[in-house]
Amino acid sequence: MSLTDKILAINNDLPIRTELPVHSGKVRSVYWLTAQDSQRLIKQKGYQVPLDTPLAIMVISDRISAFDCIWHGEGGLNGVPGKGAALNAISNHWFDLFKQQGLADSHILDIPHPFVWIVQKAKPVLIEAICRQYITGSMWRAYAKGERKFCGITLPEGLARDGKLTELLFTPSTKGILRNIPGVPEADDVNVTRQNIADHYHAFNFDSAKDISLYEKLLSEGFNVISNELAKLGQIFVDTKFEFGYVNDLQGKPKLIYMDEVGTPDSSRIWDAEQYSQGKIVENSKEGFRQLLLNHFPDPDILLNKDRMPEREALARDNALPVEVLMDISRTYIGIAEKITGKTIVLSENPKAEIIQILRDEYQLVD
Incomplete structure (x- = not known):
């Protein structure tokens, strides 16, 4: 076969x-x-x-x-x-x-x-709940261009690329296009502040304003559980995305739960701790594939610029990647899964x- x-x-x-x-x-x-x-x-x-x-x-x-x-x-x-x-x-x-x-x-x-x-x-909460423990990726690119405010949080001067932040940051964005919320553009995946969410919690599908604190508690606890376990495996939990929703318990009472996937190489950045201590970034997540694509094509702006989406779609459709590239991703995903679970995939x-x-x-x- x-x-x-x-x-x-x-x-x-x-x-x-x-x-x-x-x-x-x-x-x-x-x-x-x-x-x-x-x-x-x-x-x-x-x-x-x-x-x-x-x-x-x-x-x-x-x-x-x-x-x-x-x-x-x-x-x-x-x-x-x-x-x-x-x-x-x-x-x-x-x-x-x-x-x-x-x-x-x-x-x-x-x-x-x-x-x-x-x-x-x-019933999904309409937020991509992103937690960041290090400044890298899109946040670093924006910071390097002079931005200091992210989702209502002001970052200090003098941060270094891929450096650890002083605290775990929550930088939520919209899940889907939300309409008629003052200060929130009608577009998918736009950054929002905690104040945006608190002022319009119903528009984000929260049942009550107090559930915002519960969502933040579950974010922090979930992140820390995964981060602590990965640290035991010589891995750094850099950042991740959580999703939440409501279901009814056996008594018919709504409760907030985790949805989608958690702590995976698709939804998170995971770095090798030993390599990081030596000043090198070794990705055990999809970020390695993203970086490969940015280096593979002569005009990386096509991949980073949302205004060039038709060109990007053509790039993905018309370019078959070398088999070894996909096998490298396979080794990364299987390797980190076996490390985390202790079982063979x-x-x-x-x-x-x-x-x-x-x-x-x-x-x-x-x-």
């Missing part, structure tokens, strides 16, 4: 029983189950959620996205071997640790296959066939 057979590049065409269109993002696809199947599974599997909770099958892929584009390799290699399984394994590990340490729950109810989550429907021989069989035989979700 060839390497391309082991990659799940297309994940929105599975024959899962659903009445709604499949929602497909850059990496994951979501299949909303029928009310009947949701209730059946809640009863059969004993999920600790109200009986009327809508459930979904979330299937990850091996696709690689960067700069809001999907990239591919030579020879029909449309993904990174092991990437999907590595991302899910890392998220599962951190979500379990959060639960053990008394933090909030996640949206995941069951893990039928390394590529698959069964999740409960949540095994590549499926045919992930799509395996998923269909499990969802048919064990969950009766495929006709």
